[in-house]
Amino acid sequence: MSTYDDVAEFAALLTRLKGRTDRSYGSLARRLGMNTSTLHRYCSGDTVPLDFAPVERFAALCGASPEERVELHRRWILAVAARQRARTPAGPETSAEPETSVEPGRSVEAETSVEPDRSAEAGTSAEACTPDTGDAPAEHAVPDVSAPAGRPAARRPWYRHRRIAVTTAVAGTLLATLGTLGSLSALSTDRSPSEAPSTRSPSPAKVSPAPITWTANSQAWSLGCGHDYVIAKAPDQVPPPPTAQDAAPWAASQHAVHGGDTNVEISVQGRTSTAVVLEALRVRVVGRSDPAEGTAYSMDQGCGGSITPRYFSVDLDKDRPIARSAPGSDAGTPIPAVRFPYRVSAQDPEVLLVTARTVTCDCRWYLELDWSSQGRTGTVRIDDAGRPFRTSGIKGLPRYWYSTREWVLRTD
Known part of the structure; x- marks a missing residue:
């Protein structure tokens, strides 16, 4: 079609x-x-x-x-x-770093490999988003992964982004299309990222391949309409802002860097119907320098609304950034924060939103997601098509927004 x-x-x-x-x-x-x-x-x-x-x-x-x-x-x-x-032909890079490229034909599915502990990297800091040990309401509890097959699954609220197929045909269509998204989108991670060793206590040996797949979109805008980019060009050399869906090629063509914050949408799914438990999400900063020079350009196009999604908040200016789970709201109705451990499967995907912010640095960072399933454990590295995500502070930079067919200096 x-x-x-x-x-x-x-x-x-x-x-x-x-x-x-x-x-x-x-x-x-x-x-x-x-x-x-x-x-x-x-x-x-x-x-x-x-x-x-x-x-x-x-x-x-x-x-x-x-x-x-x-x-x-x-x-x-x-x-x-x-x-x-429609816009995949060249698969443009979404970052201004020219030295890294994505190899064609690589699978989006994560593979496990035993390698040295990444914590020794220069400037690296890591911290787990620790599981909430408090009493959670029944509707947010993690299902028993040892439950016998055929036991009815607990009813889940809509805001957990879990889609259970009504028929085999619909399930097959959704899974096939999710695979298409992973291979076609320039925003997805079209590669097989290595997995870092688990930092937890000794446990059953890790295996290859990992039982989960994932894609990451690092060009998500706040509420779908607001974001800042740092571009080393004068306003008359910068084209009009794109729609949120066309942000990746636009940003790549301008060698733009995320300004102030980076929003990453991570879709995680099991390969089979067997449950995989997501244990923790960690942040690793692999580079810090002074904020990038240039001009900040705002993509705001009349943002507004009463929906705030739940997300993981990361303060990159901390010595040891932590992915802290934050609740959201829907027209005043609270949306509970994501609680680890969390279960996914082929029929039960999950979308995690991570918002990383900085004021003082040009930071390069990536995420690590710990998983366990049937006595196996592992850690998946989540990055920007094989390279770290990049976020730079915009404090003190001239800031423009697009109005009446031209970039106008903001005074707020």
Whole structure:
């Protein structure tokens, strides 16, 4: 199916759902906490949301049935894959570091290899996001991975991003498409990253390959519309800001560096139906220097809304940065923070959002995700297509935003 058809079918289903209500785009947008123009672009096929959460809320507001929500999720995945496929030819790098390139044809699935402890690297710091040992509500508890096969799974809330397929056909379609996203998107990690040794107490030997796969999108914007880049160019040499979905090629073409913060969306999924427990998420800083020189350019395009996703907050200015789990909110309704340990499988993926911030440095960093399954343990390195993520402070830099077809100096 063509790129246009996949996007058009997703937009058509959104439009049909909207048609069931007597509300205008403006009225629906206010209920959803987004701009009217943004909702209209989704329904017209001009753009596809990178996050499914607003789509799911839209479906609920329009009274979609469970079957329709599953179909909407399937079409959303196909539409995102189609948009990525349309701009994949050269697979541009998303960082200004020219010395590293991604080898073609590498798998996104993580592989395990025994290698020296990475903690000896210069400037490296690591700390685990330790499991919460407090009493958690039953609906947030980690399911018993030793439960006999066939036991009904506990009902999970929508905000945990877990999708359970209704039929084998739908499950197969979603998994195949997720694989397509990993291989086609320039934002994904199209390689097999090495796994660092586990830093926990001696346990059963690690094995290869790892039982989980992952992709990382380092070009996620705050609420889908706000972000800063540092670019060493004058305003008249910088093109207009892109849509959030086209951020990767735009940033690569401008040799842009993330300014102030980097938002990384990590999709983690088991290879089989066997449960894999995610034990902890750690941060490793492998380089620090003075903030990058240049000008800060804001991508803000009328951000606003009442949805704050849950995420892991990282302060890169700390000597030992820690990935701290933070709760979110949905129109005033709390969204509990992610609690480790956390279970995933082929039918039970998870999306983790990490927001790393700095004021004082040009930092290079990556993440390590510990896993365990059936007596095996391992650690997956999560990075930016084989290289560290890069975030630079913007304090003191001139800062511009785009207004009336030109970059205008911000005074706030």
